């Protein structure tokens with residue numbers, strides 16, 4: 001039974017799949033203190049949050065079983081993704097479900113800002129009638145500068161175009177083609193800042209975007225500019241915004257998000273030009289249902305080891321590529337495991353070569369599987385998420401190469417491991433109807449399926465060796481299921497690879513090593 005802990009308010013309808021799942025126990029506890037969260041997280045297999053729960057390194061330290069953190073929304077800046085990755089915890093979000101709601105909220109804020117609606121409302125319900133004080137401006141003909149033209153920025157652009165605004169955008173990843181399709185003028189950062197009658201930010205909060213809008217940037221703006229932030233507190237320097245409003249440079253600001261949330265009695269709230277909402281961008285019935293459905297499904301997939309799509313700390317794999325790579329994943333992992341077990345010493349370099357038709361694809365996910373397989377022979381708690389991090393941490397060099405030669409197979413994966421003591425390679429392929437096969441160990445051709453208990457023996461090619469090995473195993477009651485031998489020349493070095501029905505004791509291994517003509521004996525478990 002998987003324990004799924006939900007610590008922020010999520011839509012009941014949205015999490016129905018989790019509630020219905022027979023293999024899931026849902027624990028819903030919102031507004032936890034840090035101490036309570038530290039306690040609850042210990043036994044959770046999955047954690048579901050919005051932006052309120054702070055999933056810090058301290059929290060993750062206590063998470064002994066956690067496999068996945070699901071963020072029912074977009075921004076993951078409340079989650080220590082780096083620590084989660086190190087611990088092999090997958091972080092998934094729901095990037096699409098709240099796009100429209102947030103774009104609409106931003107638009108609502110822009111109109112409210114243009115027409116002083118919150119200020120006029122407050123005054124009117126106090127019995128005042130100040131028609132002159134709340135004269136606004138039209139959106140038509142004004143320039144809206146969008147910083148970050150991703151999902152939300154793009155939806156906002158469409159709506160602004162419908163209101164006959166000029167839309168100009170800065171986004172380092174925006175192509176000319178996409179800008180053209182949206183009817184948006186692509187600009188550099190300074191140009192976008194200098195041109196806007198309204199400036200709105202829609203980037204994630206990162207090291208690069210923290211205080212992207214700072215004192216110097218406010219200097220470049222048109223006098224009377226209006227500023228919107230419905231993305232993340234911290235993208236705009238709040239002190240600099242305060243000064244820019246006081247100086248008259250900025251005519252108004254609409255804020256849905258704050259550097260510290262909740263912001264309490266923020267100095268900005270003393271300025272009548274500032275309107276605010278309590279992080280409501282995604283707070284619609286539709287968006288909350290969407291994100292909760294998306295994240296619940298992802299979490300279930302991950303817990304059940306099924307394919308998933310929106311991991312924040314894993315490269316995203318297009319569905320078409322995923323289905324092509326899937327049959328190779330097990331082969332890749334087994335080759336990594338096999339290679340790591342036949343080479344003694346500390347891992348230094350892992351060179352992976354992809355040959356044949358497979359070499360035409362993006363094979364990075366398979367390299368990860370190889371790495372996972374190889375490292376799991378030496379380290380505990382290795383998984384697909386943390387394998388590259390663990391390799392880097394240990395100074396293991398990963399070399400990934402592709403070859404146009406097919407080596408006699410339609411596709412081939414070769415894993416070469418170099419340790420501080422020696423170097424060995426293992427190649428494998430997928431055979432129709434037979435599944436993964438190991439086809440070569442170093443220079444020796446063989447054909448064996450990489451599974452179960454294997455015995456790898458290096459020996460001299462001389463009469464009687466195979467018989468002696470068989471006799472020892474027989475004497476100890478070890479059944480041989482299959483056996484493959486390989487040699488380059490008569491009387492030279494040779495290898496034996498045996499499938500055995502159970503594991504060997506140290507005693508058996510020792511006896512085998514003492515046999516005449518035997519150079520090394522390694523038990524491999526796959």
Ligand SMILES: NC(=O)c1ccc[n+]([C@@H]2O[C@H](COP(=O)([O-])OP(=O)(O)OC[C@H]3O[C@@H](n4cnc5c(N)ncnc54)[C@H](O)[C@@H]3O)[C@@H](O)[C@H]2O)c1
Pocket residue numbers: 073074075076095098099102147148149150151152153170171172173174202203204205208209230231232256257279280281282283
């Ligand atoms: N207020 C809310 O309730 C609410 C709701 C949803 C999302 N958000 C916030 O909005 C952000 C954007 O969401 P989205 O779904 O549009 O994300 P997105 O990833 O689709 O778009 C972000 C865009 O920002 C661009 N970008 C990154 N760095 C940049 C930089 N330095 N300068 C300019 N552009 C840059 C990216 O290229 C991308 O196109 C989220 O990260 C989240 O923090 C807030």
Ligand SMILES: O=C(O)[C@H](O)COP(=O)(O)O
Pocket residue numbers: 050051052072073074075076098231279281282283
């Ligand atoms: O990043 C997001 O998706 C939004 O900020 C929504 O946050 P919330 O789930 O806390 O409303």
